[in-house]
Amino acid sequence: MKINAILLLIMLVTIGCSTNDDPPAEVLGCMDANSLNYNSAANTDDGSCIYEKNATILFTQNWSGNPVAEADLNTTEFLNEAGNLIKISRLRYLISRIVLKKADGTTVNFDEYNLVDLSNVSSLTLSPANSIITGEYTGITFIYGFNEADNISGAYRDLNDADWNWPTNLGGGYHFMQMDGKFEDVAGISQPFNFHNGTARVSDGVFEQNFIAFNFDKNFTITDDATIEIKMDISEWFKNPVTWDLNDRSTNLMMNYGAQKDMQKNGGSVFSIGDISQ
């Protein structure tokens, strides 16, 4: 009996061992415990690991490709398409609803808006609260200004504090851009310009949305913390498709429907996506 029992034990152990020796079923998955999609059952890493990374949006300005920064304010002369010699004293603009489009059809949405002020270096970068997911991307969208739903009078304390409001009798909400400066008129005399953009007033109490929704196709891969550059070519505001002569339209443009819509038209070629560095 004792011998039989021992034999049985040996057999069991042997059977157990032989079962163990069978090649295990391959389980594909991400094997990095630090990833977002770690699969503890996986025994073969299939390269599917995804990670959360931080995004930074960098806003840069240029004039036909030449960088424009705070030091250029009131100092550097630019020649616009119409031949006006201009200096810029102040440049502020609002960008909102920045979205990164993933190849799988999902999106990464940043909730922050950003008031860029050329004279305030810290306003040139935005560090969104939401992180980005590593992987393939196909495009970037954003709004210049606020879309209709977001453009609510008085709703944003920091923008109120920045005196960024657009007058109620012009449709309310907020400015989209303030570019102020001086140009030489036809007589060579320095004249001011106030290139301010926001909701367009058609007539008393009748307003038209004037923001611009940008949708850039761009294939890129996020592997690490990334800085995404949004570029403004200031010269385009005066150029394409409307050649903007400041001798004709320089001030009192906020309530000028035609001027507001022409700014919106020209705005279409002002922005582009620059470097994505990581």
Place this chain on the structure above:
Amino acid sequence: MVCKLKQFQFLIGALAVLIVVGCSSNDSTLEEVTEQYTPTPKPLTVPTILERLLPPPFIPADNPQTEEGIALGRKLFFDPILSGNNTQACASCHKPANAFTDNTRFSVGIDGLEGERNSMPIFNLAWNRDNHFFWDGRALSIEAQALEPVTNPVEMHNTWENVVGSLQDHSKYPELFNKAFGTKTITKELAAKAIAQFERTLISANSPFDKYLLGEGSLTQQELNGFDIFMDEARGDCFHCHGNENSPLWTDNIFHNNGLDAIITDKGLGNVTGDPNDDGLFKSPSLRNLAYTAPYMHDGRFATLDEVINHYSEGLVYSRTIDPLMKAVSRGGVHLSEADKADLKAFLLSLSDPSFLTNPNFQDPN
């Protein structure tokens, strides 16, 4: 005898232990008091209109608002002990009845000398987040600002060494500093902190226009017309520098050349930054409480609001650094009609807050 001696030694020993224990526990109590003493926090009471529309007030981390600090600051603000000959307090040129400015073009210091700029009114400073104070922005905090008039030779003409000595020798101040900051050792930094705490409590947001916005009061048709002119880019265009119904500080707290002079004699911000593009730039003052703050401009050149409105309407003068927002400069200004001027003035006066002048918390406690 031996036994008695032993008993005596024991008693001595026990006594020693008791004393040591007593002393040490006494010491620790003292230490606890010193370590744990904190003055009573007293956060600013933010009026509804400012709370609804603006970010919270800015309070520096190293100078929180406290009951004892504010009380000390208030006492210092009204006390001529700060001046060289004990004749002038901060409040001499920053009077509650004038929304904390005075009614002269240039204030006169203790030696009878005049300054070169108009005394600035003091209110809603905790919302000046850029933290540039004075007409030319040279002080980078309220605390830094508060240090300057004491030593300015045409103002209080004293030294801080002397002020600190006077305060330290005073019968009450050492204890008041102790209550406010946990030390009887007075320094100019602590004095400035206390004054800044008091100044941050000077909040004004109870004008007829505020009540109108809150639905608690109405405005006259003339005041409403004036507001339209204020907000109209082709007429007043005041709002680009002076706020609007959703930006209720009624100043942008930044610096502009508003076309006062063809030749800049006072460089203002340009003196501070050294940048010639800043020459002739001065801080936009708030339009609140204009009823009490005449004369106007950094140099007090305009005695009345009519003169101010006339300046923007037809008195603008070109200079190299003039702000582009002074867009009608080639015509001298926007040329408002007389009716528009009267309406605009009526609106501007609706931003004045009489309750600010008489708030009992803002009066001389001495």
